[in-house]
Amino acid sequence: MTWIMAGGGALFLLLLLAYLYLKEMETNKRLRHFEKSIEELNKQLYKLQKKIKEDEVESEFSSSALSHSLRQEVKEAVNNAAAGIYQSVERVEALWMEHRDRVDEKIVMLEERVKEMGYFPTSPNGVDEARILSMFKDGWSIDSIAKELRIGKGEVEFTLKLANIE
Known part of the structure; x- marks a missing residue:
């Protein structure tokens, strides 16, 4: 009966570790997706900033009131786009931090459970x-x-x- 309970406990721990491993893989996959999204947003931001600089150079050569108002509109449009990108990045970062906190809590819970269970033999069936x-x-x-x-x-x-x- 003791062997059955020990085997059941070991099986439970093994299944729990497998579940955590799969969740960690899923988390890593999501994080890679977030990283790709952030990288894409950074590329877009870089392109927008480059376009602003190009527009500023063009506007320096043209001093008419029309080019000045056009320059202001472009700056506002770029600033609005950049603000949207920045907000998206902040949301992704907040989601990532929330997910990391949940994973940390689960790890702490598992460590506590392992401590509660006490001794675990080095081999899976308890034979030395x-x-x-x-x-x-x-x-x-x-x-x-x-x-x-x-x-x-x-x-x-x-x-x-x-x-x-x-």
Whole structure:
């Protein structure tokens, strides 16, 4: 019964870790998407700023009132576009921070759960292979190893077969 509960606990932990791994992959995928979006927005902003500079140079050569008003309109249009891009970047950053906080909270919860569960054996089925091999080499019989470690004879035999010891 203890083995079943330990196996169930280990299975639960394994499934929980797999779930977290998949969520982390999904998060990374979203972050890459956000990064691409931000990079795209930065490129557009750069193009707009370049266009403003070009327009400023052109307006310097033309001093008429019409070119001055046109220049003002272009500046306003570019500033409005840049403000929209900046707001979009701020929203993406806020979403990213919110998602990061949620992931951090989940990590803390998992760490607490792992601490609550206590001891976890190094091997998934709780068998200490090194100890079994050491005891067998020291002359212990399969039955006595199984009794000493409180495991089944089959597990001892299986471990010895895996180590190519017969």
